[in-house]
Amino acid sequence: MLAIFKRDFKAYFTSPIGYIYLGSYILVLNLIFYFFNALGGSSSLSGVFSFMLLVMMFLTPILTMRVFSEEYKQKTDQLLFTSPVKLSGIVMGKYLSSLGVFVCLLVLSLLWPFTISIFGVNNMAEVAGNYIAILALGAAYIAMGVFISSLTENQVIAAVGSLGLFVALYILEQVSTLFYESGAMPVIVMRFLRFLSIFGRFDGITRGVFAVDDIVYFLSVTAVFLFLTVRGLEKRRWS
């Protein structure tokens, strides 16, 4: 598992992918930070993080599209699957390497609270909440992306597929809110959708409302998709 983690993590930075991923984030989010916090004179990072949520929908696929697709294409999956490593070990190694790159991004973004601490006062609870929320959400997103990538050997399909999934989840959220407000949807359905909703939970955490069940929710989504990935790979062997 460790070998796979190390190789994959390194591979992000021996190809342009890692730089494109980190570069796009930094470019977009620093602009947002500049507008919200520097020009807006705000010391709250919630705006930037809410925006990051949107950016993540579009950039996570770049991070995860290659995870398995490229192995299939290069036939290197034959090496992985015939080596004495468990499937779950392979999936975890790969997953953690993608998550690792995302964590790098978060580490880089620590520059924001640092900058704010020079010119103003951080609301530490809010900053911590934001980081935990974005990490939890990133973990879930990456797990979904890894799963989609394990389904196809075509990177483009993997990327578009993950993007589609993220956008669909997002739209579901918006639509359900809309229906709820117009009273067209029974409360129970609404509650159910809210329960499933990724973004609803995210909002709560960023506002500083830190609930254990939200974190459990994100971890569960992550676990479910990683589990599905392992099962999917197993099924591939049987087909």
Next chain:
Amino acid sequence: MIEVSNLSKSYGKSRGIEDLTFSIPEGQIVGFLGPNGAGKTTTMNIITGYLSAGGGTAKIAGIDVLENPLEAKRHIGYLPEQPPLYPQMTVEEYLDFVYELKGVKSPDQQKHIDKLCKTAGLTDVYKRVIAHLSKGYRQRVGLAQALIGDPDVLILDEPTVGLDPRQIVEIRNVIKEMGKSRTIILSTHILPEVSAVCERVLVIANGRIVADDKPENLSAAVAGERNLLVRVAGAKDNIQQLLRSLDGVKSAQCLGEMETGSFDFLVESKPNIDIRKPLFSALAKAGTPILMLRPQDASLEDIFLKLTEEGK
């Protein structure tokens, strides 16, 4: 060392392999021969645990691949048809990665890998990026990868495909050398390779084993009678008559005028009779000199075609 019993696997409605049974003792080099799509790769993929079998079992060193895949995989070095290489890595990085991936416990990693590079002839390209290597070198990197951890069983899927003639000879020698202390399955559809390297041949066609023997026994079995190809200078009809009148000749068939003034004949003799001497004296007496005389033993190609035809 390798026990395969009643192995089968189907892809949807088309069958991959059907009821394959064979066993390979320790230290044998076995050639897996068959036309494209016969099921060679499928069989190898199942033995190495890359695919699951639809039925039957495969055991490596007594360990069931399905029941205890991790233990079984430790015994296997596998070179798939397309070497599983990461193009953006250097040979050094790649081999180090495989070493770690396989969880090899060798006292000195660098020494182990250096030795393999020497065996596979990779020392010159050790620091180079795999994407920039020629096909022959990539194949060798693939071979080195399979050798990491000194597995007792090597499974090589068409190891010499895409190599130039000199490299083919080199790789074959490497395989022979390794075969002294290991059990090797080697798949190929290049027939001379089998006679050059293997002690035993398994011919597989349409997912079944159609022959299992030593290469030389196989050719004897199919050859049966002995055929001669003769080129004789002279008139076609006279020669044909003469050939047919000879004792021990079953048939003589004219193949046409290959060289001006001479004709080629395929002469089939009755079993266990050597007709070369009477043939020579008869033709010499008639004043029609022999320009060429060649035995037409059934080559592995013939055997292969014959067996794989029968398999259908």
